[in-house]
Amino acid sequence: MAYGRMAEIYDHLMNHAPYDKWVDFTEEIIRSSDIDVKRIADLGCGTGEITTRLATKGYEMVGVDYSAEMLSYAEHKSSTNMITIDWLHQDIRELSGLTGYDLAISYCDVINYITEPADISQTFQHVFDMLKRGGLFLFDVHHLPFIMDFYVNETFAEVTDEASYIWFCIPGEEVGEMYHDLTFYYLQDGKYERFDEEHHQRTFSIKFYKEILQRIGFENVKVYADFEVNDENIDDDTARIFFSATKGPR
Helix, strand or coil: CCCCHHHHCHHHHCCCCCHHHHHHHHHHHHHHCCCCCCEEEEECCCCCHHHHHHHHCCCEEEEEECCHHHHHHHHHHHHHCCCCCEEEECCHHHCCCCCCEEEEEECCCHHHHCCCHHHHHHHHHHHHHHEEEEEEEEEEEECHHHHHHHCCCCEEEEECCCEEEEEEEEECCCCCEEEEEEEEEEEECCEEEEEEEEEEEECCCHHHHHHHHHHHCEEEEEEEECCCCCCCCCCCCCCEEEEEEEECCC
């Protein structure tokens, strides 16, 4: 299962991830909107790096994740730093019990783990329902041309003293679908332990995501390239597409 034992070394492997850029992007969009954002739901929060950063800025946060292991590390992190965050163990395809939020975010290609169109539509509907009228939904996905050129059929590796991995990116049957076959070696009590995980992702066209958002009732749908908020300068070298959408009156 994805993000099972990987949770043990996730923060180590992601220590160069641009978490501050996700936070800056979020706050830039908030500043450019007309909504007073106080309550934020982080959907697919992982070990809570973005969640905790936003909480320290004064937002009332809830972090939601499918992996109990990831949430355990997130909760330890927030309690150690005396940061108040609600952590919720749920599949974001089946969100329940969340209402009245000003903003929902889902970053670091979480939406790409939802591989069926019907499930994406269901997830977006749940997000729509949990937001206040005029609330914002921000998320990112892999850009389809980029993964076809730079991910699919490629092999990646990283070696450090504490942990190493080998990552094979295998194409699926559908365009934009890929399976990540991952082998990890993790230093534990003086010995390296091996474990394996398989992650399944799929990305769709920009038009596909836009159409679902608009059909559900989101308005003012905008797209951005790689953390940029000032224009829509998207080309085939764009790695990550960001979306912003506003809950309409429906």
